Amino acid sequence: MTIKIVIGSDHAGYRLKTKISEYLTNKGYDLYDAGTYNTDSCDYPLIAKKVANKVASAEYEKGILICGTGIGMSIAANKIKGIRAAVVSDTCSAKMSRLHNNSNILCLGERIVGEELAKDIVDIWLMSEFLGDRHAKRIAMIE
Ligand code: RB5
Numbered sequence: 208m209t210i211k212i213v214i215g216s217d218h219a220g221y222r223l224k225t226k227i228s229e230y231l232t233n234k235g236y237d238l239y240d241a242g243t244y245n246t247d248s249c250d251y252p253l254i255a256k257k258v259a260n261k262v263a264s265a266e267y268e269k270g271i272l273i274c275g276t277g278i279g280m281s282i283a284a285n286k287i288k289g290i291r292a293a294v295v296s297d298t299c300s301a302k303m304s305r306l307h308n309n310s311n312i313l314c315l316g317e318r319i320v321g322e323e324l325a326k327d328i329v330d331i332w333l334m335s336e337f338l339g340d341r342h343a344k345r346i347a348m349i350e
Contacts, residue, residue: 209235209236209237210236210237210268210269210333211237211239211266211267211268211269212231212236212237212238212239212267212268212269212270212271212333213238213239213241213258213261213262213266213267213269213270213271214227214228214231214238214239214240214241214258214270214271214272214273215240215241215242215243215254215255215257215258215270215271215272215273216242216243216254216272216273216274216317217243217249217250217251217254217273217274217275217279217280218243218245218246218247218248218249219251219274219275219317219318220272220273220274220275220280220315220316220317221243221244221245221246221273221317222246222317223273223315223317223320223322223325224240224271224273224317226322226325226326227271227273227315227325227326227329228240230326230329231329236333239261239267241254241257241258241261242254242257251274251279251280251283252279252283254272254280255272255279255280255283255284255292256283256284256286256287258270258271258272258284258312259283259284259286259287259290259292259312260287262289262290262311262312263287263288263289263290268311269311269312269313269333270284270292270311270312270313271312271313271314271315271329272284272292272312272313272314272315273314273315273316273317274314274316274317275316275317275318275319276294276316276318276319277294277295277296277314277315277316277319278294278314278316280292280294280314281293281294281312281314284312284314288350289311289350290311290312291308291309291310291311291312291346291349292310292311292312292313292314293308293310293312293313293314294314294315294316295313295314295315295328295332296315296316296319296320296324296328297324297328298324298327298328298331301313301328301329301331301332301335302331302332302335304332305332305335305336305337306335306336306337306338306342307337307338307342308342308346309337309342309343309346310332313328313329313332315328315329
């Protein structure tokens with residue numbers, strides 16, 4: 208199974224983005240890196256918008272955004288219609304954000320989660336499927 212994933216970070220998430228990108232590429236995922244491409248200071252809203260637009264347009268099925276905390280990325284990404292970005296720092300929330308909320312962007316904080324936990328979160332988020340049914344009605348209410 209290969210789904211198309213777009214990933215992005217600001218300078219504060221660059222190192223974790225590099226690790227997660229290597230991890231997913233080694234697993235065979237079709238990954239596009241939307242930047243940033245170094246640790247020079249940059250503005251997370253620009254990267255969030257770029258990634259969110261690629262998911263909202265269905266060019267990519269899912270997105271991953273990483274900044275210092277994941278919070279700024281999620282606030283910015285959720286401004287784009289059709290985006291359901293979830294800031295996650297534990298595996299249970301990763302799973303539930305898919306099952307109940309049909310999250311289409313995962314936001315991580317490099318200053319919050321370690322590399323191994325981040326990999327577990329990404330794995331569980333990617334393998335968990337939206338339950339639909341009553342949850343679909345609620346998603347429609349948000350839209
Ligand atoms: C950058 O210092 C930091 O503010 C940013 O990465 C992010 O954590 C914002 O939410």
